[in-house]
Amino acid sequence: MSxxxxxxxxxxxxxxxxxxxxxxxxxxxxxxxxxxELAARLGRADDAGRQQLLARATGNYRRGNERGAQG
Structure with missing residues (x-):
């Protein structure tokens, strides 16, 4: 889910x-x-950037090292 x-x-x-x-x-x-700091960055970001900042603030974002489901 994106x-x-x-x-x-x-x-x-x-x-x-x-x-x-x-x-x-x-x-x-x-x-x-x-x-x-987050409020300042959110104020400067576009919609996609805001989503990335919020995801990072929660810790819910992909780091690029997850492996896909093996089945």
């Missing part, structure tokens, strides 16, 4: 915390300095 099929969504709260959701469920909460 990021286009099931994209991440995010909300920034008044205190600067970023809530990242996928499929309507809260995946991770980013706070503090990390949230400030």
């Amino acid at each position: 990021l286009l099929d099931d994209p991440f969504d995010h909300t920034e709260t008044k205190d600067g915390t970023i809530l990242i959701r996928r499929g309507g469920r809260l995946v991770v909460t980013v706070a503090g300095r990390r949230a400030q």
Whole structure:
């Protein structure tokens, strides 16, 4: 399943915390300095870039070393 099929969504709260959701469920909460840096990068990124940044913030992204199903 790709990021286009099931994209991440995010909300920034008044205190600067970023809530990242996928499929309507809260995946991770980013706070503090990390949230400030992420918010700045999200502001400069296009849609595809935002999805990559959110995926990386959650740890849910492919690193290129996974093997396909062997069957």
